[in-house]
Amino acid sequence: MTQSSSLNHSTDRILTGVVLMLGFCVTAPLLDVAAKLASASVPVGQITAARFVVQCVLMAPFVWMMGLSLRVERRQWFPLLFRAILLLASTFCFIAAIRVMPLADALAIVFVAPFIVLLVGKFYLYEDVGSRRVVAAIVGFVGVLFVIQPSFATFGAVALFPLGTAVGFAFYILVTRGLSRRMHPVILQFHTGLVASFLCLPVLILAEGRGIAFLDPVWPEGVVWLWLLGVGFFATLSHMMMTYALSLAPSATLAPLQYLELPVATLLGYLVFNDFPNALTLTGIAIIISAGLYMIHRERVTARQLITERAAPPI
Numbered sequence: 001m002t003q004s005s006s007l008n009h010s011t012d013r014i015l016t017g018v019v020l021m022l023g024f025c026v027t028a029p030l031l032d033v034a035a036k037l038a039s040a041s042v043p044v045g046q047i048t049a050a051r052f053v054v055q056c057v058l059m060a061p062f063v064w065m066m067g068l069s070l071r072v073e074r075r076q077w078f079p080l081l082f083r084a085i086l087l088l089a090s091t092f093c094f095i096a097a098i099r100v101m102p103l104a105d106a107l108a109i110v111f112v113a114p115f116i117v118l119l120v121g122k123f124y125l126y127e128d129v130g131s132r133r134v135v136a137a138i139v140g141f142v143g144v145l146f147v148i149q150p151s152f153a154t155f156g157a158v159a160l161f162p163l164g165t166a167v168g169f170a171f172y173i174l175v176t177r178g179l180s181r182r183m184h185p186v187i188l189q190f191h192t193g194l195v196a197s198f199l200c201l202p203v204l205i206l207a208e209g210r211g212i213a214f215l216d217p218v219w220p221e222g223v224v225w226l227w228l229l230g231v232g233f234f235a236t237l238s239h240m241m242m243t244y245a246l247s248l249a250p251s252a253t254l255a256p257l258q259y260l261e262l263p264v265a266t267l268l269g270y271l272v273f274n275d276f277p278n279a280l281t282l283t284g285i286a287i288i289i290s291a292g293l294y295m296i297h298r299e300r301v302t303a304r305q306l307i308t309e310r311a312a313p314p315i
Contacts, residue, residue: 056193
């Protein structure tokens with residue numbers, strides 16, 4: 001392969017990754033829309049279970065067509081279980097939040113997750129994180145407070161649920177970092193859906209008829225079946241898009257694109273539910289996006305400096 005064709009191939013891979021990441025930003029909020037529509041008549045626990053059961057069913061044919069082995073090493077079962085629990089908890093919290101909160105408000109709070117990952121990386125995993133990125137993370141938390149304050153005044157403690165989603169998703173990302181190096185993304189998605197389904201379904205069975213608002217299952221009627229299928233379908237599609245995007249293009253290229261999810265969620269929230277963030281919430285969203293983009297910029301600068309230092313000839 002010539003240098004020119006190699007460069008074109010690399011460019012094509014990056015462009016494909018960018019397109020897939022943009023696809024994630026469009027399809028992920030559709031999952032939220034479907035969940036919010038379903039929550040009008042279906043308990044949060046049942047919607048959460050539908051998300052993972054549908055994911056498992058959708059991934060099974062791909063596992064078979066790609067000839068992938070379902071075997072999991074014994075040492076991978078605990079992080080796989082932990083990953084499923086984290087995603088299950090964060091999904092439950094988010095659906096419980098958007099049941100009453102506007103999509104954009106809840107999603108803006110969830111975007112504190114990258115800041116949590118950075119701070120955990122610095123102070124717990126002892127990763128090399130500069131002071132500017134730490135300050136950006138703190139500023140991002142201030143932006144979240146701007147969003148939480150009016151939401152808490154309007155919706156009460158439910159406004160804290162997206163913060164639970166952010167914490168759960170941050171640790172989900174950290175666990176996924178380790179597993180993704182040893183497991184195929186399709187197998188990882190299938191087993192996550194399978195494990196989460198086995199965790200959800202017994203809880204729903206035990207909760208039946210007990211009057212627990214978030215868990216007591218009901219029989220969906222009419223179009224509600226479509227919303228439940230949409231939750232699992234868009235969850236599976238969006239996560240696979242993001243997974244494959246990260247395998248084709250550098251994360252530094254893709255990370256800023258993820259913030260496009262916020263305006264898409266805002267637009268869908270307005271078109272479908274007639275929800276629009278107030279001035280204080282919009283200010284918080286702007287702060288979160290600005291802090292996140294600055295943090296990504298500093299990561300790029302640091303990465304370039306490391307490359308330059310390693311390439312420098314010895315004195």
